Amino acid sequence: MKSARTMQKEIYLDYAATTPMDQRVIDRVSQASKLYYGNPSSLHRLGMEAEQAIAAVRKNIAKTINCQESEVIFTSGGTEGNNMIIRGIVEKSRREKMRIITTAIEHPSVLDVFSFYQSHGIDVVFLEVDENGLIAMEDLQAALNEHTILVSIMGVNNELGTIQDLQAIGQLIKKSYPKCLFHSDFVQGYLKIPLDIKACRLDAITICAHKIFGPKGAGAVYLKKGLMTKPLLLGGGQEQGLRSGTQNVPGILGFDEAINLRKDIYLQDLELLQRMRDQLIEMLDKRLTDIKVNGQGSPYILNVSFNQVRGEVLLHSLEGAGIFVSTGSACSSHKKEKQYVLKAIGLPEDFKEGTIRISFSKDITDQDLEYTAEQIEKSVNSLRKLIRPKRK
Amino acid sequence: MEHVILVRYGEIALKGLNRRYFIDLLVKNIKNTLRRFESAKVKKIQGRIIVSINEAELSEAMQRVQKVFGIISISPAIVIESKMDVIEEQAIKMMAEVSDAKTFKVTAKRGDKRFPIQSPEIGRRLGGVILDAFEDLKVDLFEPDFNLWVEVREQTYMYHQFISCNGGLPVGCSGKGALLLSGGIDSPIAGYQMAKRGVELTCVYFHSFPYTSDRAKQKVVDLAKIMSQYCGKIQLYVVPFTEIQTKIVELCPPRQTTIIMRRYMMRIAEMIAEKEGAKSLITGESLGQVASQTMEGLGATNAVANIPVFRPLIGFDKTEIVEIAQRIGTFETSILPYEDCCTIFVPKHPETKPKVSAIEKSEESIQEIMVDMMTTAVSDAEIIIL
Numbered sequence: 001m002k003s004a005r006t007m008q009k010e011i012y013l014d015y016a017a018t019t020p021m022d023q024r025v026i027d028r029v030s031q032a033s034k035l036y037y038g039n040p041s042s043l044h045r046l047g048m049e050a051e052q053a054i055a056a057v058r059k060n061i062a063k064t065i066n067c068q069e070s071e072v073i074f075t076s077g078g079t080e081g082n083n084m085i086i087r088g089i090v091e092k093s094r095r096e097k098m099r100i101i102t103t104a105i106e107h108p109s110v111l112d113v114f115s116f117y118q119s120h121g122i123d124v125v126f127l128e129v130d131e132n133g134l135i136a137m138e139d140l141q142a143a144l145n146e147h148t149i150l151v152s153i154m155g156v157n158n159e160l161g162t163i164q165d166l167q168a169i170g171q172l173i174k175k176s177y178p179k180c181l182f183h184s185d186f187v188q189g190y191l192k193i194p195l196d197i198k199a200c201r202l203d204a205i206t207i208c209a210h211k212i213f214g215p216k217g218a219g220a221v222y223l224k225k226g227l228m229t230k231p232l233l234l235g236g237g238q239e240q241g242l243r244s245g246t247q248n249v250p251g252i253l254g255f256d257e258a259i260n261l262r263k264d265i266y267l268q269d270l271e272l273l274q275r276m277r278d279q280l281i282e283m284l285d286k287r288l289t290d291i292k293v294n295g296q297g298s299p300y301i302l303n304v305s306f307n308q309v310r311g312e313v314l315l316h317s318l319e320g321a322g323i324f325v326s327t328g329s330a331c332s333s334h335k336k337e338k339q340y341v342l343k344a345i346g347l348p349e350d351f352k353e354g355t356i357r358i359s360f361s362k363d364i365t366d367q368d369l370e371y372t373a374e375q376i377e378k379s380v381n382s383l384r385k386l387i388r389p390k391r392k
Numbered sequence: 393m394e395h396v397i398l399v400r401y402g403e404i405a406l407k408g409l410n411r412r413y414f415i416d417l418l419v420k421n422i423k424n425t426l427r428r429f430e431s432a433k434v435k436k437i438q439g440r441i442i443v444s445i446n447e448a449e450l451s452e453a454m455q456r457v458q459k460v461f462g463i464i465s466i467s468p469a470i471v472i473e474s475k476m477d478v479i480e481e482q483a484i485k486m487m488a489e490v491s492d493a494k495t496f497k498v499t500a501k502r503g504d505k506r507f508p509i510q511s512p513e514i515g516r517r518l519g520g521v522i523l524d525a526f527e528d529l530k531v532d533l534f535e536p537d538f539n540l541w542v543e544v545r546e547q548t549y550m551y552h553q554f555i556s557c558n559g560g561l562p563v564g565c566s567g568k569g570a571l572l573l574s575g576g577i578d579s580p581i582a583g584y585q586m587a588k589r590g591v592e593l594t595c596v597y598f599h600s601f602p603y604t605s606d607r608a609k610q611k612v613v614d615l616a617k618i619m620s621q622y623c624g625k626i627q628l629y630v631v632p633f634t635e636i637q638t639k640i641v642e643l644c645p646p647r648q649t650t651i652i653m654r655r656y657m658m659r660i661a662e663m664i665a666e667k668e669g670a671k672s673l674i675t676g677e678s679l680g681q682v683a684s685q686t687m688e689g690l691g692a693t694n695a696v697a698n699i700p701v702f703r704p705l706i707g708f709d710k711t712e713i714v715e716i717a718q719r720i721g722t723f724e725t726s727i728l729p730y731e732d733c734c735t736i737f738v739p740k741h742p743e744t745k746p747k748v749s750a751i752e753k754s755e756e757s758i759q760e761i762m763v764d765m766m767t768t769a770v771s772d773a774e775i776i777i778l
Contacts, residue, residue, distance in 0.1 A: 316602030379602075386641045386737070 009322040011368045015211075016158055016188060016301050016359035017326055022213040025257045029215055032253035040247050041236060050249050057256040064263050065190075065197055065205070067222050073239045074247050077219035078187040079109040080232070081206030082152075084243065085183050085221055086113045088229025089150050089204075090122065099123040099148040103135055104344040105162075106154050110185055111340075114152075123147065131345050132296045133162030137172060144173065148180045155195065155205075156188035159341045159357055160295025160303045163193060170201035181227070187211055187219075191262045192300055193270065203227060209251065213361075214258030218251030269362050273299035276360055276369065283373035288380055292351050294342070302358040305347060309354035309383045317379040318356075323372055326357045393482070394471040395450050397457055398549055399441035402464035402559055415441070418462045418562040421624055425456045437545065438503060444471070454555070459622045461560035461588050467541070469551035474507055474544050479514075480521045482550055483540060487522050487529070490552075495532035496522065496540065503545040514542060558588065563624045566590030569702065570665035571674040572657060573597050573628070575611045577726040578676030578705055580619050581716050585704035586674050587623035594668045595619075595626055596661045598633035603737070607728075613776060614725050620778045622720060629664050630774040633657075636765050637737065644754050646739040650684045651746050652755060653737070654693045656762065662697055663770050673697055678705045678713065683742040692746045 012020070021029070036053050038046025054074070062069045075081045090100060102114050104126045111126075118124040125143040127135045135153065144151075151173055156163050170182050183204040189195060190207040197205065204227070208219030223229065223242070235244030277299045284291055290307035306314065311327040318325055342352045358372075401418055419434055419441060426432040431446040432453060445453050450468060457466055470486070472478050487496065500514035509517070518540070519531055543549040571583040573595040583593050597612045609630060620626045636656055644652050661673050677685045684693070694701055705713055717723035755762075 312605070313603050316605045318602075319605075320602050386638055 009371070011323045011364070011372060013358045013360065013364070013372065014324050014326045015361045016161075016357065018210045018216065019213045019361065021215055021254065022258065022261055024261060025214055025254045028257035029250045029254035032250040036249050036253070040249065041238060050247075054247055054249060054252045057252050057259075060256055060259055061207075061220055064259060065195065065207075065222055067197060068225060070240070071222050071225050073221050073223055073242050074252055075206075075208075075219045075221055075243060076217050076248065077208040077210065078107070078185065078206055081187075081208065081219050081221040082107065082109040082185050083113055084232050085204045085206060085223065085229065086110065086150065086152055087232060088242070089181055089183075089227075090117055091230040092228060093149050095147065095149065097123070097147045099125065099143075099145060101125045101127065101140070101143050101148060101151045103127045103129060103153055103164075105129055105133055105157055105160070105341045106152070107158055107185055107187070110152055110154065127153075129162075129344050131347075133157050133160045133294075133341070133345050135164060135169075137168060140169060140172060141176075144177055144180065146177065148177060150181045150183065152183040152185065154185040154188075156186070156193065156298045156301075157295060157341065158188050159301075160345070161188075161298035161301030161359075162295040163189070163297030166195070166200040166202070170199075174201045188298065188300070191259065191266045193298060194267060197222065209255035209258055212258050212262055215251045215254040218248055218255045220255075270299060272362055273360055276362075276364060277302050279366075280358070280369050280373060283369065284376060287373060287377040292347070294345060294347060294355070300360055302360070304356060304358065305342075305351035306354040306356075306380050306384075307350050309380055311353060311355045313383060314354065314356055314376075314379055317383065318372075318375055321375040321379070323375055326359075327355060394444055395447045396469050396471050396549070397443040397445065397450070397454055398467045398469045398543075398551060399443060399457065400439075400464045400466070401441065401462055414462070414562060414565055417565055418460070421460050421462070421562050421564070422457060424624060425460055425621070426453055429453055442471075456621065458555060458557050460562075460624075461558060461590070461622065462562035463557040464559055465554050465556045467551040467553050467555065469549045471547050471549055474504065474546065474548045476509060476514075476517070479542060479544075479548055479550070480518060483518045483522060483542070484525050486540060486550060486552065487526060487538070490538050493537035494528070495530050495536045496538040497531065497533050497536035498522070498540045498542065500542040501544065503543060507544050514544065518542065558622070560588035561590030563587050563590055564592045566592075567672075568592045568594060568665075568668060568670040569672040569674045570594045570596055570661050570668065570670040572661050572676070573612060573616065574676070575608055575615065575726065575728075576676065577710075577717050577723065578678060578681075578713055580615050580676075580722040580726065581713050581720075582674055582676035582702075582704050583619055584622055584716065584720055584722075586702055587619075591672075591674070593619070593623050593626050593674075594664065594670050595628045596657075596664050597628060597630050598637075598657055598660075599630050600634045600637050601632075603634065603637070611725060611728050613778070615722055616776075616778045618720070618722050618725065626778045627668065628776040628778060629770075630776065631660055631664075631769050632772050633769065636762065636769060639758055639761065639765065641737055643758050647741060647743045648746060648751055648754050649737060649739055650742050651689060651692050651751055654684055655696045655751070655755070656766065658693055658696050658701070660766050660769055662699060663766065664773070665699060667770070670699075672700045672702050674702045674704070676705055677703045678708050678710070681710065683744045686744050688745040688747075689743075692748050692751050695748050 036050040038050040040051040040054055058069045058072045061072045114124050127139050129135055153164055153169055155166055166184055173180050173182050181203040182201060184202055186205040187208050191212050203224040205222045210216040231242050233244045238244050281293055292305045294303040315325055315327055339352055342355055423434050429449050431449060433444045435442050472482050498515045498518045500511045502511045539552055541551050566589055569586055569591045571593050573579045587593055595616055599609050616626050616628045640652050641649050
């Protein structure tokens with residue numbers, strides 16, 4: 001791909017932050033903007049057509065996660081979905097004593113909600129993780145008690161790519177506390193890795209469109225039938241009263257297109273991506289010393305640390321060569337408390353500073369990988385030379 | 393009836409024979425800050441500058457005029473014919489608009505001696521009219537809730553608000569200075585302080601991609617934009633500094649790199665100053681704030697400059713600088729967390745008491761290549777006008 005602005009080679013390796021829309025998605029969004037401009041809540045024909053259009057998408061999403069249509073609620077994306085589920089469940093609960101459990105490495109849109117409730121006197125447990133970012137089942141077992149109303153654990157970590165064993169977690173929770181609700185932020189997993197919500201005993205998950213080549217501003221949650229949450233937004237009563245506000249019809253139809261482009265092939269992609277990730281690790285290992293790969297699981301994400309290098313400088317240096325990666329997650333690079341995920345996995349200080357996240361799609365070619373490895377080698381070596389110059 | 397902003401200038405009124413020059417410059421600066429307001433007209437009257445503007449744009453225009461240096465205070469005023477009955481009618485109208493006042497006072501000033509009624513008498517008559525019209529109002533000459541000012545000139549100006557401004561001298565009257573602008577808190581304030589004394593600014597920012605990102609550069613552009621509300625037109629030089637910086641880090645002793653880097657920044661800033669006709673350099677240094685800002689450190693950077701180096705913040709504490717930054721609105725932008733080139737290469741143990749002779753000796757090995765590199769850096773600099 002070439003950048004329109006600079007005509008420089010452009011290799012995008014930040015797919016975990018967001019993805020470019022597929023041309024077919026763009027066409028669908030544009031077509032939907034023209035065709036379905038009616039308000040889905042309007043009584044007339046144009047309203048009904050728009051309503052039917054998004055109803056079909058609801059059905060499509062329900063199929064991909066093996067739930068009922070009525071269990072799919074449209075949102076504006078991951079952050080809203082996570083807030084809606086967690087806050088909705090906590091606010092709805094009338095218990096005086098309650099505990100909620102999550103992990104130390106969640107996305108800020110989960111973590112900050114839990115911290116908020118902690119500062120408001122609710123009993124919150126943040127489960128520790130090991131050096132790969134995995135929680136220990138014993139810790140979860142120990143944290144669960146009869147006051148626990150919610151456990152929220154992400155499926156795929158956005159910085160490390162670590163995949164938690166949601167099935168073991170769900171079964172552990174429900175075996176002893178069937179009434180405790182189980183939510184998973186599945187934004188980095190949806191149509192990338194398989195998920196069986198029934199086997200995992202999940203009550204709610206969060207997904208969004210722009211991580212799978214869909215439009216930004218479109219997402220959904222699955223919320224198990226019969227569960228009521230307190231809505232964040234009050235108003236027109238759309239989405240069964242759980243999410244008032246006129247639905248983003250073009251965004252939802254774009255989401256639909258993105259789903260259709262992936263749903264039948266994503267399992268095959270896994271192997272390809274795995275090879276790609278392994279290949280890049282191997283190339284880097286050959287070229288550089290003092291590097292460390294963090295996390296394990298998703299082939300879509302490679303989190304790698306270079307001793308004695310600053311991640312942010314390496315990022316910009318690669319940017320100069322037309323390669324776009326990220327440090328940690330794009331969402332938390334605005335925050336002061338940076339690198340809480342790396343801290344949680346106990347990464348040594350001299351590696352922590354020099355961490356970048358490379359995230360893939362199947363559009364990456366072998367030449368791209370080769371060039372990327374080459375440029376990383378070049379940048380890391382020149383940065384190391386400067387930041388630790390030889391004493392004279 | 394017309395809406396105007398009444399502008400009072402202070403210090404410049406005292407500048408003797410140059411007075412006209414100062415006032416004309418102030419008028420020019422006010423015109424410049426209001427260039428996007430189509431209805432704005434700026435004119436001089438005796439002892440005042442009058443900005444006439446339509447009511448819809450008045451409050452936004454006041455926000456801008458308030459920030460122009462050389463102004464003591466402004467008042468939004470109504471202009472009417474200098475006829476006593478018209479004045480009386482307007483006084484009642486203005487009083488009617490303030491419902492919460494219980495006491496009032498009228499201060500009248502007759503600037504136009506052709507007007508038949510003397511100042512104290514104007515005040516008394518208006519007071520009487522107001523008392524007649526509003527039963528619940530009382531006069532309080534010492535602490536009135538509402539003070540109505542009446543200035544009778546060729547036309548009559550009536551107002552009740554005094555908004556105090558930043559004072560200083562009109563930007564441009566003290567010549568030009570080249571400000572070393574980083575993305576931090578201090579340097580924008582240094583520029584602000586010098587502009588307050590009438591200095592027009594050319595800003596010099598050293599960009600070290602990839603050590604500093606394009607967001608860091610954008611941050612500096614944003615800062616300069618905020619500064620320009622006070623300092624008028626600003627020229628911002630974005631100097632590519634990566635090669636020079638890496639050369640220094642590669643070839644000079646680690647403890648001295650910060651000082652040597654700063655010396656080259658001063659040299660380049662001086663080259664730009666010469667090109668732009670600036671007669672001084674301005675930095676945001678404050679004594680003892682960081683390792684390079686000890687007296688010895690400042691001495692070592694100062695030694696390369698051939699024109700005066702102004703450091704208006706030299707005696708300021710950080711908290712005082714932050715206070716100004718918050719007041720003028722640069723603080724929020726300054727604290728955005730992008731790496732800037734000063735922090736990235738900071739050695740673990742920087743030299744705090746450098747000797748100029750030792751630094752000069754270290755520079756010998758790079759001096760020759762630096763001549764070309766500096767020339768290239770200046771000619772390759774991107775110039776942004778704000």
